[in-house]
Amino acid sequence: MVFRFPEGMARIVDYRAKWDEGSFAYKNTERSFASPPQDRTLKEEISRLARLCWEIFGLKGYARVDFRTDQDGRPWVLEVNANPCLSPDGGFAAALKEAGIPFFEAVRRILPDALPPKEPSR
Known part of the structure; x- marks a missing residue:
């Protein structure tokens, strides 16, 4: 994350930084994968x-x-x-995009772990 906060302001991604588009924190917190x-x-x-x-x-x-x-x-x-946000506009989706993995492909890969095992055919 890149924070454009004044000196002394905690650099934490809180509710406002994530969701309140009109807030100072939202406007001055930038998601970045560069390091x-x-x-x-x-x-x-x-x-x-x-x-x-x-x-x-x-x-x-x-x-x-x-x-x-x-x-x-x-x-x-x-x-x-263990169950973070899976919305298409959340951080997980952004990380998938950065890794070159389409969102719905990731969901397809995750689903088998969420479903009960199939009963063997008789």
Whole structure:
């Protein structure tokens, strides 16, 4: 995320930043997938921790792990969302687009984990 906030204002994506189009936070919070090369190690650690959360919590289908970094750049797991927003205009859809995965293709891949197993034919 890119925050164009004044000094001292918390850089947190809250309700207003996500949904209140008339708010200062919404207008000054930009979703971005770009990161400088020096963040490569941090991205690798976040990916490792997200996969570890996936395994520990036995997640299926899709999930979102929220992180915050401290002043030393260490990532901390804030929360694990086993059923995050799946709307076509949400963050998950934006991440799919960035990865080159069509939204409805992702939903098609996720659905089998949400449905009960099929009974064998007799």
